[in-house]
Every structure is written in structure tokens, then in C-alpha cells.
Amino acid sequence: MGLKRKLIIPGVDKKLLVRDATKLMPDLSRRRFLAGGASLGALTMLTGCDVNDSFSAESLLAQISKFNDSVQAALFNPNTLAPTYPESAITRPFPFNGYYSVDEAPEIDGKTWKLEVRGLVDNKKSWTLEELYQLPQEKQITRHICVEGWSAIGSWTGTPLRHFLKLIGADTRAKYCWFQCGDQDGYNSPLDMATALHPQTQMTFKFGNEILPTAYGYPMKIRVPTKLGFKNPKYVISMEVTNDYKGGYWEDQGYNSFSGS
Ligand SMILES: Nc1nc2c(c(=O)[nH]1)N[C@H]1C(S)=C(S)[C@@H](COP(=O)(O)O)O[C@H]1N2
Ligand SMILES: [Mo]
Helix, strand or coil: CCCCCCCCECCECHHHHHHHHHHHCCHHHHHHHHHCCCCHHHHHHHHCCCCCCHHHHHHHHHHHHHCCHHHHHHHCCCCCCCCCCCHHHCCCCCCCCCCCCHHHCCCCCCCCCEEEEEECECCCCCEEHHHHHCCCCEEEEEEEECCCCCEEEEEEEEEEHHHHHHHCCECCCCCEEEEEECCCCCCEEEEEHHHHCCCCCEEEEEECCEECCHHHCCCCEEECCCCCHHHCCCCEEEEEEECCCCCCCCHHHCCCCCCCC
């Protein structure tokens, strides 16, 4: 399945960093952190530090040592809203990330593309882009955090996923919304239902004021600001409401499916 990305940061041993940070945490937070998969991405999310080199690794450890339980409990709570930012905080240019280079990103024809809807829903109709564009939209400026240790603030506009789930009569007692993507070698990701219903989880059609560019997932991505970047599928072609855990591209490589909350 495609090329596997390397998760190496110059001058930083990822495992040692996670281990050192774990040691610095107060008890309750440590237990939560370990239960959540103890990843570098979760550390990035907790501290807001981008780990690109040994200097930022040091500042991440300094941040962790200042933390107290209440701060961390709030960050790990799935009902908490992700912080939002002013336009001036947007990262430009916003990074591209995929398991291939940007010129190999899938070129999807928006005129023929349809979002397929499957599984535990009343209405399994497929949706054209035109139809989806008619739905009410909201804008959010939030931080995207990647397990590879970078983060960036972007502006995303689209329809809250919970609105769409209601519209199609989805069984919201089901465990997951499972997304499949149009990447050449496939990409997919399961989203737990609590997160699918989170008010900031969005079917995204615009980046900034523009139609979502190819690099960032045209024609539609799922923006999940309370989860790590890999739980934000781009080039979505189908959504299935299901009780079965169907795995995902990064999840299958050992990343915790619950990453980031
Ligand atoms: N279809 C698809 N979605 C994907 C990926 C991918 O390779 N293919 N990469 C994920 C990862 S790891 C990240 S960090 C973000 C990157 O989104 P961006 O290119 O908009 O920054 O997309 C996520 N969604
Ligand atoms: Mo990522």
C-alpha cells in the first residue's frame, strides 16, 4: 500500500521524547496519555509545540513540566471545543501532507464526483457537489496537528457533519463513520460517532475563501480539529455509518484510532 512515510525528526529520538514527557506528567494525566496511545502527536496537541528539532523538543518538555491535571483533563475531553484563532494567525503557506508528493495528489473531477453514503442510514442517496454546496456552511479557523510533529492554523468552511448525519437519517447510536478516499492506493479512516457529532467536525468544501484546492482534499475533506491530522480524510469518496471497526491507513500502522482527544 503506497510508500510509508518516515517519522524521523532531526536530532530527536521520538521514543525517548515521549518517554521523558510521560515521566514529567502528573499521575492522572499520565494515565490518560498512555490510554490515548502516548504519541508524539498527542504531545504536540497538549503543548502546542511543534517538534522539528532538539531545541523544540526541549521546549516541549519545559511546557509539560508546567502542566497541571486540570489543563490536561480539559484537553483530553471529547466534548471540549478546539481553540479557534483570528485570520491573522493563519499559517501561510499551509503545509501539504500525504503519503506521496503534492504533484501526485488525486485529481478528482468535481462534475462527476459523488459522495456515496452507505450503512446505517435511512437515505442512501449519493450526493453531487452541487447538492452538498446547498447545505448550510460554517467557517472555522483551527489548528491542524500532525503526528509527524508539525502543526499549522488554517481556515476551513463547510457543513457540520452532524447536520448531514441528521439529514440522511443516520443511526447515531452506531459506533463509527468510516470514510474512504480517492487516493491511488487508497486511504481511509474511521471516526468514532461522538467525534462525528462534535460541533466542530466539518464536511469541508473551502480552504480560506477558495474552493478546496487539490492539495488539501478537493472536492471534500473531513475536518476534525479535536483529532490529529491523520483523522482528517481528504478526497473523500464515501461515508459508511457502521458498528464494525474497519481500520484506517495510519491506524493499521499502529496509530491509536482515538488519537488526539
Ligand atoms: N486521503 C488522504 N487524506 C489524508 C492523508 C492522505 O495521505 N490521504 N494524510 C493525512 C495526514 S497524516 C495529514 S497531516 C493531513 C494533511 O492535510 P493537508 O495536506 O491539508 O495539510 O491529511 C490527512 N488526510
Ligand atoms: Mo499527519
